Amino acid sequence: MSHEITTEQLKQFNQDLKKQPASSALERAVTKNGILASSYDWHAISESDPVFSIDLDTGDVSNQKQSGRCWMFAALNTMRHDMAQKFGLKKFELSQSYTFFWDKFEKANYFYENVLKTAQQPASSREVAWLMETPQQDGGQWDMLCALIEKYGVVPQSAMPETYNSSKSNEINTTLNRKLRENAITLRQLVADNVSEDQINDTRNEMLNAIYRILTYSFGQPPVKFDFEYRDEQKNYHRDADLTPQSFFKKYIGWNLDDYVSIINAPTEDKPYNRTYTIDMLGNVVGGRSVKHLNVTMNDFKQLAIDQLKAGESVWFGCDVGQSSDRQKGIMDLNIYNEAELFGTLFAMTKAQRLDYGESMMTHAMVLTGVDLVDGKPSKWKVENSWGPKVGTKGYFVMSDAWMDEFCYQIVVKKEALPDKLKTAQAQEPVLLKPWDPMGALA
Known part of the structure; x- marks a missing residue:
């Protein structure tokens, strides 16, 4: 049953409004200052x-x-708190740009995985529409940060500092999502054409190669080895050379x-x-x-x-x-x-x-x-x-x-x-x- 708004209803609503205490004063306040x-x-x-x-x-x-990296900042901050107590660090941060790089790279591959998983569904299906709405984004959950660290480790911010795109992520997100949607069209067509799994994997590898290049230009190349220098609260100087992201995590954070x-x-x-x-x-x-x-x-x-x-x-x-x-x-x-x-x-x-x-x-x-x-x-x-x-x-x-x-x-x-x-x-x-x-x- 449809229910059209009538002129009589509008008159009644207006009369009810006038009966509200201080309605004119509230109208002035809200229109001027906001709700x-x-x-x-x-x-x-x-x-x-x-x-x-x-x-x-x-x-x-x-x-x-x-940027939308709150989940990443919060997780790395809990680790930083523990590390600061152990090693007497002040004004120290772990690199959020490093984990951001690998998160976006891995999310691209995860997106390809789900595109292929749903490739035989119509583009109008709820699952496919959900995937295409936001192929990747800044946000995440705790277990996703753990997955990154278990594979790539972590580094201090000095080893991979912030860039324009890590601190202001709208441009990189727009670019990546445009590319990922385009890649989705290609992958779905390959499945429709019934090509070999090897051909799909080769195409997917080419796609990841392009994503890696986009991310490297945007965030810089993630370090493979680096030196860690710091002064503790007693002003003692420390230097640890030739660390990898995995060895740094194991030595300085050490969480299971x-x-x-x-x-x-x-x-x-x-x-x-x-x-x-x-x-x-x-x-x-x-x-x-x-x-x-x-x-x-x-x-x-x-x-x-x-x-x-x-x-x-x-x-x-x-x-x-x-x-x-x-x-x-x-x-x-x-x-x-x-x-x-x-x-x-x-x-x-x-x-x-x-x-x-x-x-x-x-x-x-x-x-x-x-x-x-x-x-x-x-x-x-x-x-x-x-x-x-x-x-x-x-x-x-x-x-x-x-x-x-x-x-x-x-x-x-x-x-x-x-x-x-x-x-x-x-x-x-x-x-x-x-x-x-x-x-x-x-x-």
């Missing part, structure tokens, strides 16, 4: 004092600039990445708690580590984060940072804006409903570096962002515990810290989710 400024509640600031009962010293924040697991909170009916999940066609390294999530209750989720902070280790996490947050002041609080009061209507979706209906998903990764416990319960969390020192408190944000409940979706913790019931659950074979599932969102 967020007009609904801003300054009381939330007083509840976001950046003082925490557990507060790790993690140094200066980094800056991803105009298999010790770290992804924990999610997705309270939707299709994802029972204490089960593991993976997402079809989500990844970057063909033959590398797969994405695997263990879904737990929010109480378990937060307790695992608290335990890791108590042990002195920061926590990688993923959230929907654009929801109820003040970027400039560095506050994430459900009460920072009161649009419901401003417009006289409710915004009352649950976390599960927001996931199911596309209102929210993970969009950004950061690092938990502190928590304020009151009577043993968290009230607010300290967050290290990667937007530079000019936002928040020298780059650090304050997140209310209630905000975490609603908009945090993923943390990474040590497997050994899981209680036995969750260790058993984490060892399960994962359920395969559709490529467009919200838990496949890239930070």
Whole structure:
């Protein structure tokens, strides 16, 4: 049944508007200042004092600039925190440009893999349309960073510094996606023509050769060997020569990445708690580590984060940072804006409903570096962002515990810290989710 908007309805709506308290004043305020400024509640600031009962010293924040590498920055920052403590480093960063190069190269090959996997489907199929919408992008997840490091290692930023394209990635993304879509046409046609697998592989190799050239011109050539020089906090000079990215990771970071697991909170009916999940066609390294999530209750989720902070280790996490947050002041609080009061209507979706209906998903990764416990319960969390020192408190944000409940979706913790019931659950074979599932969102 169709439902046309009538003139009578419009008259009624206008009459109802005039009955709203201070409607003319609110119209002037919102048209002049915008929705967020007009609904801003300054009381939330007083509840976001950046003082925490557990507060790790993690140094200066980094800056991803105009790129979508938050997941990469957050993961490398957790490793940098550990490395800084071990070796007395100040103002040190691992190279995000190095991992960015290899991520884009591997994502191109991963895209070709999925194009060939779906080559017999029509271009209008949901899977093919999903692939072509964004052949590759800056975003990623923790397991994808692990896959890169396990294959390519890491290097200090001095060995592969930032370039124009790593700090401002729009041009390289536009270029790569145009080329990858063109390559997809070619690969799908080869399958339609029933050519040999050898011919497809030769063509694919030529495509990767061109992608490598584009990336090298854009980011510089990744180092194979390099020297590492630094002064520690006592001003002692150190020099380590002829390192490879793999030997640098082993010597200076030394983590067994298999010790770290992804924990999610997705309270939707299709994802029972204490089960593991993976997402079809989500990844970057063909033959590398797969994405695997263990879904737990929010109480378990937060307790695992608290335990890791108590042990002195920061926590990688993923959230929907654009929801109820003040970027400039560095506050994430459900009460920072009161649009419901401003417009006289409710915004009352649950976390599960927001996931199911596309209102929210993970969009950004950061690092938990502190928590304020009151009577043993968290009230607010300290967050290290990667937007530079000019936002928040020298780059650090304050997140209310209630905000975490609603908009945090993923943390990474040590497997050994899981209680036995969750260790058993984490060892399960994962359920395969559709490529467009919200838990496949890239930070």
